[in-house]
Amino acid sequence: MVHQTLEADTRLDDAFAALSDSTRRGILVQLGKGPATIGELAEPTGMTLTGLKKHVQVLEDAGLVTTAKVGRSRECRLGSERLDDVMSWVNFYQRLWERRLDGLEAYLTLQRGTDE
Amino acid sequence: MVHQTLEADTRLDDAFAALSDSTRRGILVQLGKGPATIGELAEPTGMTLTGLKKHVQVLEDAGLVTTAKVGRSRECRLGSERLDDVMSWVNFYQRLWERRLDGLEAYLTLQRGTDE
Numbered sequence: 767m768v769h770q771t772l773e774a775d776t777r778l779d780d781a782f783a784a785l786s787d788s789t790r791r792g793i794l795v796q797l798g799k800g801p802a803t804i805g806e807l808a809e810p811t812g813m814t815l816t817g818l819k820k821h822v823q824v825l826e827d828a829g830l831v832t833t834a835k836v837g838r839s840r841e842c843r844l845g846s847e848r849l850d851d852v853m854s855w856v857n858f859y860q861r862l863w864e865r866r867l868d869g870l871e872a873y874l875t876l877q878r879g880t881d882e
Numbered sequence: 883m884v885h886q887t888l889e890a891d892t893r894l895d896d897a898f899a900a901l902s903d904s905t906r907r908g909i910l911v912q913l914g915k916g917p918a919t920i921g922e923l924a925e926p927t928g929m930t931l932t933g934l935k936k937h938v939q940v941l942e943d944a945g946l947v948t949t950a951k952v953g954r955s956r957e958c959r960l961g962s963e964r965l966d967d968v969m970s971w972v973n974f975y976q977r978l979w980e981r982r983l984d985g986l987e988a989y990l991t992l993q994r995g996t997d998e
Contacts, residue, residue, distance in 0.1 A: 775904040786898035788891040791971065798978030844982050853972050855907065856965050862914030866960050 774851065777829075781852050784828035789813070790821050794830060794844065803839040890967065893945075897968050900944035905929070906937050910946060910960065919955040 784790055793807055808818040822842055825831035829847035833840050900906055909923055924934040938958055941947035945963035949956050 778907075779902050779904060782898050782902035785971070786895050786902060788895060791894075794975060795978065798975075798982065844979055848979055849972050849975055853969075853976070855901070856969050856972060859910060859914075859965055860969070862911070863960055863964055866914060 778851050778855060780828040781830070781847065781849060784824050784830055785852075787821065787824075789818075790825055793818075793821060793825060793842075797831065797842055797844045801841050801843045803836075803841055805839060807842060894967050894971060896944040897946070897963065897965060900940050900946055901968070903937065903940075905934075906941055909934075909937060909941060909958075913947065913958055913960045917957050917959045919952075919957055921955060923958060 789811055792811065796802055796807055796810075804815055804819055804822060807822070808815050811818065813821075822831055822833060826833055826845070829845045830849075831842050832845045833842045835841075905927055908927065912918055912923055912926075920931055920934055920938060923938070924931055927934065929937075938947055938949060942949055942961070945961045946965075947958050948961045949958045951957075
């Protein structure tokens with residue numbers, strides 16, 4: 767985990783950055799229900815097509831979405847990125863965090879022992 | 883998950899954004915081993931103190947790090963944010979993603995049925 771390649775690091779950067787916006791997370795939820803055009807994705811957000819396209823581009827660059835021209839519109843679907851690396855990193859962090867608490871508890875127990 | 887408050891959305895934005903940089907993820911790993919000063923955190927990265935402070939600020943704003951002045955230096959530790967919301971979101975996304983594959987498999991099975 768700690769010794770990651772530069773490429774894996776960049777992929778993880780892109781995935782976390784793509785998820786750091788509630789509009790983009792909303793697009794993913796929407797596409798989880800099935801493919802949708804840029805227009806269909808824009809409608810519930812009240813955004814312009816251009817504004818929404820930029821968000822889709824960020825998701826596409828991170829492998830979270832794929833798009834294809836279908837007739838006059840562009841159809842979007844969930845991409846190949848399953849977020850396993852993101853999940854592993856967050857799991858790893860939570861273990862670190864719990865260990866920190868274990869250390870704090872051990873310290874407080876030690877303190878209580880000294881005070882008695 | 884989908885019906886989140888604006889505040890929860892912003893917290894999630896901040897957490898994902900804070901994690902979207904390998905230097906910041908490295909700082910968290912380092913602090914998982916124990917508290918460290920800005921100087922100690924800067925050393926392995928080759929960054930300036932000012933550059934590193936900016937990353938620590940982003941982590942502090944997201945609740946991932948706390949800092950306190952100790953003598954002449956600023957000591958950093960892992961903060962109170964356990965990333966449970968980030969974990970829930972990623973879990974939720976992975977379920978969406980798997981369901982999408984289920985749908986695709988069902989479609990392919992149907993296609994095979996039609997071809998035979």
